[in-house]
Amino acid sequence: MRLAFVDHVFSWPPLGGAPADLYYTMRGLQALGHEVRLFYGAEPDNWFLSEVAEGDLPFECERVEFRRGEVTPKNVAVRYREAVDAFAPDVVFNCFAFLIKPFIAEALSHYPQISRFYAYEPFCPRDYRLWLNFKTCPYNFLTTPHVCGKCAWQRLWRSLRTGRPDGYAWEYQATEAYTMAYHAKLLKSIQDYSAIIVYNHFTKDLLGGHNANVHVVGGGVNLDEFPYYPLEPKAEGEKTIILMTGRAEDLSKGAKNLWTAGDMLARERDDFQIWITDTDQRMDTDWFKAIGWHPFSKIKEFYRQADICCVPSVWEEPFGLVAVEAMATGRPCVVSDVGGLQEIVVEGETGHIFDRDNPAALAEALRKVLASHDTRRAMGDAGRRRVEEMYTWDRVIERHYPAMLEEVLR
């Protein structure tokens, strides 16, 4: 079967879980004998975006290039349509594209389409994280467009009035996401997808019956890339490393709570050090270290060096791939009770789940894991077993995709 994957914001090395998820899904489907091709958007004039390292990708890629000023919703849709039509796929996977995604869906509506929602982009026109005032927003753009429209305007008007909006505000303006016509287009695209893949049941509930064929498919890891390293006991005076990976500079990832919890722990003990993948070293102390942003290969080395992995996200993390990667390496995980994370970690068995946005609860959870090497080792081993059973890419692909593709083409 010929499968086209369209991702307007693909990055490699990956900037977050979504590109990594796409990479492994494509690789898995390729291993099942499908012919896969990735169509990704490239903006060579955009200093903010890094070039995709196509040489590191084991499947066919087609770069859909947009020069400055060419990135308009209609233009993007037309260019993807031209590129995908030349490939003539049997099924199109419509992946990450934020507010432009309904335009791409419309342009490719002559193919059976499977949409992958990596975050909450259809549910909020102002922020793909469905995050309002440092909390999960209780509204949903699909059902309350008039409330969400005002909310989006209140956040974005300052950027809009400059005449040079950037990022999300630019997409909001370019797609006219403030109009009911956009809302209708979004709803239609969701209803027309042959299938929709989401990461967790919270997202499925948000789709609220607009599409009958919604699949909850978690991410996974490739065990060859995340070999098991049993936790070794610490030598006298050696510090226990607590690692937080991912976009730590993003406030919704909860690095601030981790710092506060670390500060609480540092008042009572000095046997630990927190490493976070952030480039801002202004918060560095004896026990807190920003290790910078590193390529994918290097992150694996950090998991090996770490003793505990912490994912303190305060937004509804759709999946939480970093927790699975750490568990595969044999590390216990301390995670917040959000989105997919709470479905990955088993409380008390593979790690601890703490109350989101509560640094004291995080400190308490870390205290439990820091208490003994044997506990960490037992949790790490249990985590590895859980990943082997449920979260290897081979298992994820075999369990969900062949049946889904068959159903879509029926």
Next chain:
Amino acid sequence: MSAPKSVYIVVSYAPGFHKLLEYVRKYHPEARITLVHPRGYTATESERKYIDDTVECPSRSLSPPSGWWGLWQLSRELRQRHIDHLGFQYESITLRLFGIACQPKECVAWLGNGQLLQLPLNLRATLADLITHRISGYRVMLAAAWHAYLLGANNEPPERPRR
């Protein structure tokens, strides 16, 4: 941007500032890159990788109103250095006026959507440019408000759902 010998970049706290430095270093490997920062600012390690020098503004902030005096003082010093390029991440009226006062050969801003903006170095053109963009910006902003508040007003807001 033609090949400059010296590039002065005003520090920004916006996300991706180190990427901007990386970008400038990549495209101008020979240029001497100087970071312009407020008093008390320490460049991070990821920033230090790409810069050759720093120059401190006498004020503790670069934002108005306290930043204006500092930037004015600094602009006198930079004017004497005859700098080639002065750059900002994003742009503001303060930074544009600072750019005019420094009298570099070229003044640019790198915007969030990847746009590299050549900023005019005379006051009249700067004001005209700002007014043009403000007018189009206000037009979009008001159109969005019209849709969000007036066209959506027929629907009664629902009770705040509980989760």
